[in-house]
Structures are given as C-alpha cells and as structure tokens.
Amino acid sequence: MNSRFLQGMRHGIPIMLGYLSVSFGFGILAVQLGLSVFSATVISATNLTSAGQAMGVQVIAAAGTLWEMVLTQLVINLRYSLMGISLSQKLAPSFTTPHRLVAAYGITDEIFAVASSQNFAVTPAYMYGLIVVSAAGWVSGTLLGAAAGQLLPAAVTDAMGILLYGMFLAIILPPARRQPRVLFVVIFAAAVSVLFWHAVPAVPDGFAVIISAVVAAAVGALLFPLQDETEATA
Amino acid sequence: MTLVIYIAVMAGVTYLIRMLPFTLFRKKITSRFMRSFLEYIPYAVLAAMTVPAIFYSTGDMVTAAVGTAVALVLAFCNCPLIVVALAAAAAALVTGWVL
Numbered sequence: 001m002n003s004r005f006l007q008g009m010r011h012g013i014p015i016m017l018g019y020l021s022v023s024f025g026f027g028i029l030a031v032q033l034g035l036s037v038f039s040a041t042v043i044s045a046t047n048l049t050s051a052g053q054a055m056g057v058q059v060i061a062a063a064g065t066l067w068e069m070v071l072t073q074l075v076i077n078l079r080y081s082l083m084g085i086s087l088s089q090k091l092a093p094s095f096t097t098p099h100r101l102v103a104a105y106g107i108t109d110e111i112f113a114v115a116s117s118q119n120f121a122v123t124p125a126y127m128y129g130l131i132v133v134s135a136a137g138w139v140s141g142t143l144l145g146a147a148a149g150q151l152l153p154a155a156v157t158d159a160m161g162i163l164l165y166g167m168f169l170a171i172i173l174p175p176a177r178r179q180p181r182v183l184f185v186v187i188f189a190a191a192v193s194v195l196f197w198h199a200v201p202a203v204p205d206g207f208a209v210i211i212s213a214v215v216a217a218a219v220g221a222l223l224f225p226l227q228d229e230t231e232a233t234a
Numbered sequence: 235m236t237l238v239i240y241i242a243v244m245a246g247v248t249y250l251i252r253m254l255p256f257t258l259f260r261k262k263i264t265s266r267f268m269r270s271f272l273e274y275i276p277y278a279v280l281a282a283m284t285v286p287a288i289f290y291s292t293g294d295m296v297t298a299a300v301g302t303a304v305a306l307v308l309a310f311c312n313c314p315l316i317v318v319a320l321a322a323a324a325a326a327l328v329t330g331w332v333l
Contacts, residue, residue: 021316022319046241047245048248051283052248053244060240073244073248077248080248155331158326159301160323163319163323165287165288170315171276172280185274186281209279220274221274
C-alpha cells in the first residue's frame with residue numbers, strides 16, 4: 001500500500017478521536033431536533049463539517065427556507081474556500097483535477113491544519129488517508145450519538161448538548177488570546193448575536209448568525225486589516 | 235421528501251464551497267479587505283453561533299453556565315478540542331446532579 005496513504009491515515013488518528021466525541025454531540029443534537037438516526041448519519045457523511053451541520057439541522061428543525069439553508073452554509077463554511085485556496089498552493093503535481101474534485105470533500109479545519117503543516121508537497125494518497133480516517137470518526141460518532149441519544153439518561157444527553165459549543169470555544173479562544181484583533185471580532189460577533197436573540201427574536205437563527213458574523217468580520221477587516229500576505233496564515 | 239431536499243442543498247453548497255476554489259483557484263487574493271474579512275469570518279461565525287446559544291444548550295441555564303465557564307478556562311489554556319468539549323459536558327452533568 002502507498003506509504004503516503006498510510007502516513008495520512010496515521011496523521012488522521014488524533015483528528016478521528018476528536019471527531020468521535022464531537023460528532024457524538026451532533027448526533028444527539030440532531031435527534032433532539034427531531035431527525036432520525038439515519039438522517040443524522042447521512043448529513044455527517046455528506047457534509048463533514050461541525051458548525052455548518054449544527055446550523056443546518058436547526059434550519060431544518062425550524063422549517064426554515066432553502067435560501068436560509070444556502071446562506072447559512074455559504075457563510076459558515078466560507079472559510080473552507082480560503083483553506084482550499086491556501087492548500088492548492090501546496091499540492092504535488094500528481095494532484096490532478098479529478099483528485100482535487102474528490103479531495104475537496106475532506107477540507108475541514110483540522111484536516112487543512114494537518115495537511116498544510118507538512119513539509120512535503122501534499123499528494124492525493126496522503127489526503128485520502130487523512131480524510132478516510134477522519135471521516136470514519138465523524139460518521140461513526142454521529143451514528144453512535146444519534147442512536148445512544150435515545151438510550152442514555154436524559155441528564156447525560158442534555159449535558160452533551162454543550163459538546164459542540166465547547167469545541168467552538170476551543171477553536172476561537174486560543175487565537176483570540178494571541179491576537180487582540182481576533183478577540184475584538186469574537187466579542188463583537190457575540191454581542192451582535194446576543195442583541196438579535198433578545199431584541200429581534202423574530203429573525204431566524206440562521207440569518208441572525210450570518211448578519212452578526214458578516215458585520216463583525218467586516219468591521220474587523222476595516223479597523224484591523226491584515227498587514228501582509230504571511231499574516232493570513234498566522 | 236423535504237428533508238432530502240434540505241440535506242441535498244446543505245451538502246451541495248458545502249461541497250461547492252470547498253471544491254470550486256480548491257480546483258479552480260490558481261492565484262492569490264490581493265484585496266486586503268477581502269483577505270482580512272475571510273481571515274475573521276470563521277471566528278465571527280463560531281462566536282455568533284456559540285453566544286448566546288451555549289447558555290440554552292443543556293436545557294438549564296445554570297448547568298450551561300457552569301459548563302461554559304469550564305470550557306472558557308480550558309480553551310483559554312489551549313487544551314485540545316476534545317478535552318474542552320468533554321469537560322464542559324461533564325461540568326454541566328455534575329452541576330445538574332448537585333442541584
């Protein structure tokens with residue numbers, strides 16, 4: 001077997017372990033919102049993203065419009081476009097268009113972070129190894145969470161509702177601590193979101209998140225523009 | 235049937251967002267505003283999704299607040315994602331038992 005593929009699989013193990021617990025939380029959330037175990041698992045297998053899925057099932061549960069679904073996914077997952085652009089600069093020549101079409105499925109925050117930190121040109125085999133192991137953790141965790149969500153005591157599943165949000169905090173706080181401009185954007189976005197929640201509860205959650213995020217990121221970009229190219233990946 | 239459409243739209247949009255730039259993009263973004271905006275967007279999205287929803291995530295504001303406090307401290311200390319997420323849930327669970 002291709003050694004890069006095995007190396008990718010090995011690098012995917014820590015991601016898989018992290019994904020197992022977090023997607024367990026997503027499975028519980030999806031079932032709590034009225035989705036079936038099968039639907040929750042299909043969503044994880046086809047989307048492979050935490051924040052987008054958490055928002056997506058809420059749009060579904062609230063019987064939101066398809067436009068709301070398109071816009072929430074577009075805004076929440078927009079970061080993958082930037083990651084895709086960044087990663088495309090580090091690919092080996094063997095990464096032909098068909099391979100790009102397949103590997104694009106697996107661009108997540110964690111997979112991107114691991115793949116882009118390698119000191120070799122990323123090959124399709126390496127990406128596939130990374131993606132297969134990570135996605136297996138994401139999908140099986142969802143299946144277990146969605147199924148066990150009906151078996152575990154309510155106190156446990158209630159408490160697990162916080163899993164995904166805990167992970168989000170773990171993603172945003174370390175860079176916010178290092179960079180005051182990121183902290184500013186985070187607090188601004190949270191404040192606008194709270195304002196929507198209490199002042200205009202009629203606005204669907206999906207739109208409230210989009211508007212809060214776009215306003216905060218735009219204000220941040222105006223007040224604290226990046227100084228040079230290298231800063232974007234810092 | 236509607237659910238199938240929702241999931242198809244969700245998966246389709248998510249895939250296109252990943253695939254189009256990864257496959258087609260060959261040069262760098264030059265607009266400083268756009269680069270800054272794209273840099274900030276993930277943090278802004280996650281923050282807006284988390285606050286205030288995290289306080290309603292366990293069905294009880296007190297257990298959620300304790301879980302949030304634990305998550306904040308651990309996340310601030312650069313703990314791994316899995317540790318922060320599990321500790322927040324454990325703190326909310328224990329608080330629920332104590333109350």
